[in-house]
Amino acid sequence: MISELINARKDILYNYSQYSFYPKADKDKIFKHSVSDNIIKLQNDKDVQFIDIEISGLKHVFVVKFLKWDTDYFNVKTYKLLYVLYEHFDYKKLKLATQKFVKKFFVEKRNYCFSEIPSEDIFTIQALNESGFKLVENRLTYYLDLKNYNFERFAVRSANYDDIPNMKRVARIMRNDYDRFHAETIFDSQKADEFLATFIEESIKGFSDYVIVPDEENTPPDAFLTANYLIDEWELIGENISKMVLSAVSSETCRGWYIKLISEMAYHLKEKGANYAFMHPATTNKAVIHSYEKLGCKYGKCIHVLTYFS
Numbered sequence: 003m004i005s006e007l008i009n010a011r012k013d014i015l016y017n018y019s020q021y022s023f024y025p026k027a028d029k030d031k032i033f034k035h036s037v038s039d040n041i042i043k044l045q046n047d048k049d050v051q052f053i054d055i056e057i058s059g060l061k062h063v064f065v066v067k068f069l070k071w072d073t074d075y076f077n078v079k080t081y082k083l084l085y086v087l088y089e090h091f092d093y094k095k096l097k098l099a100t101q102k103f104v105k106k107f108f109v110e111k112r113n114y115c116f117s118e119i120p121s122e123d124i125f126t127i128q129a130l131n132e133s134g135f136k137l138v139e140n141r142l143t144y145y146l147d148l149k150n151y152n153f154e155r156f157a158v159r160s161a162n163y164d165d166i167p168n169m170k171r172v173a174r175i176m177r178n179d180y181d182r183f184h185a186e187t188i189f190d191s192q193k194a195d196e197f198l199a200t201f202i203e204e205s206i207k208g209f210s211d212y213v214i215v216p217d218e219e220n221t222p223p224d225a226f227l228t229a230n231y232l233i234d235e236w237e238l239i240g241e242n243i244s245k246m247v248l249s250a251v252s253s254e255t256c257r258g259w260y261i262k263l264i265s266e267m268a269y270h271l272k273e274k275g276a277n278y279a280f281m282h283p284a285t286t287n288k289a290v291i292h293s294y295e296k297l298g299c300k301y302g303k304c305i306h307v308l309t310y311f312s
Contacts, residue, residue: 004045004052007063008038010089017120018085021239023143023280023302028240035238041065041085050084053107055099062099063087066107066115075197076189078311079110083117086126093125100129108312114188116309127306135308138185140285143302144294148272148279153297155269156262159217161226166206168223169215169250170199176250180286182307201248202226210247214267216259224252227263231274244276261293268297 008015016022016029019036044050049068054061065085072080088096107113117135119127131137161169174195177184183194205213211231215223227249236242246267251260264281271279280302283290 003061004041004063004087005038007061007087007089008041011087014120014123015085017122017303020143020245020280021235021241021243022120023145024241024243024278026241031238031240035235041087044084053103055102055106057095057099057102060088060090060092060095060099062096062103064103064107075200076114076193078112078114078188081113081115083115083130086129091125093129096125097129097132100126100133104133104310108310111312113312114309115311116182116307118305118307121304121306127308130308130310135310137306138309139180139182139307141305141307142283142285142291143280143304144283144291144299145278145280145302146268146294146297146299147277148268149277151268151272151298153265153268156266157217158214158263158266161206161213161215161223163206165215165223165226166203169202169206169213169226172224172226172250172252173198173202173248176252178284178287180284182309186309188311198248198250202228202250205248212267212270214263214270216256216262221259222252222255224254225256225259225263226250227267229267229271229279231271231276233275236275242275242277244271244274244279246271246279246281260290261296264293265297 012033015037016033019032021027021032021036044065045052051066053064053066055064064083067082067084069080069082177195183189183197184191205228210228213226213228215226228247230245230247232244249263268279
C-alpha cells in the first residue's frame with residue numbers, strides 16, 4: 003500500500019528530493035533513491051511513525067519523525083512531518099484527513115512539529131494551513147554549475163578549532179530574523195542564536211565536510227561557510243552534486259566576504275569532483291540572492307516551512 007501511495011503522486015513527491023532542482027536530472031533515479039527508497043527505509047526507523055487516517059475509504063499516511071537532538075536542545079518535544087501520502091485529488095477529503103491527524107497527533111501539550119513542503123504540493127500546504135499549521139519561512143534553492151566556473155580568486159583557509167570562538171560569536175550576532183528558529187514565536191531569540199552557534203561548532207567537529215574562513219592579513223575569522231560533499235550520493239542520483247550549508251559574515255570586520263567565501267567554496271567543491279553546488283537562501287535575503295546571481299547561480303526551487311505547536 004505504501005508503494006502505491008508513493009507512486010500515485012510521483013510527480014509531486016519528486017519535488018521533496020533535495021536534488022529536484024537539477025535541470026538535467028535522471029528523475030527516475032533521483033526519485034527512487036531520495037524519495038521512494040527513503041520512505042520505505044523509514045518504516046524501519048524507530049523514531050518514525052506512519053499514521054494512517056482514512057476518510058470515506060480513502061487512505062492517508064502522515065509520516066512523522068521524532069527529533070531527539072532538537073527536543074533536548076529546545077526542551078520541547080520536536081517532530082518533523084516528512085510526507086503526507088495519498089492517491090486522490092479530493093481536497094475536501096485531504097483537509098478532513100489533515101484535521102483528523104492534528105487532533106490525533108497533538109493530544110499532549112508542548113508538542114512541536116514542522117514540515118518543509120515544496121511549492122508544487124499546494125493542496126497539502128493548504129490542508130495543513132487550514133488545520134492549524136502556520137507559515138514561518140519561505141526558503142529557496144539556488145544552484146551553481148561548477149564545470150565551467152570562473153571567478154576572481156580570494157585568500158581563504160580551512161577553519162580549525164582555534165576559530166570556533168570567533169565563528170560562534172558571529173553566528174550569534176549576525177542573526178537572520180526570517181529563518182525558522184527566529185521566525186518561530188515559541189523559541190526564545192537568544193536560544194535560537196545559540197542554536198546556530200552550536201551548529202557551527204559541531205560543523206568544525208565533523209558535522210560538515212569542510213568549513214572555510216578568510217585568510218587575508220588583518221582580517222579575523224569573523225566569516226565562515228560550511229559545506230557537505232555528499233559524495234556517497236553521487237552514483238545513486240546520477241550526478242556529482244554538493245551542498246553549501248551554513249554561513250555568517252560579520253558586517254563590521256568582514257564586509258564583502260560573503261561572495262568571496264561562496265566563490266572559493268565553489269572552487270573547492272569543483273576540485274573535489276562536484277559538477278554542481280546548491281544552497282538554500284531565505285526568500286527575504288535579497289543581498290545573498292544578489293550575490294548568488296552575480297556568481298552565476300540559478301533559481302532551482304522553493305519550499306515553505308510550516309509549524310504546529312500544541
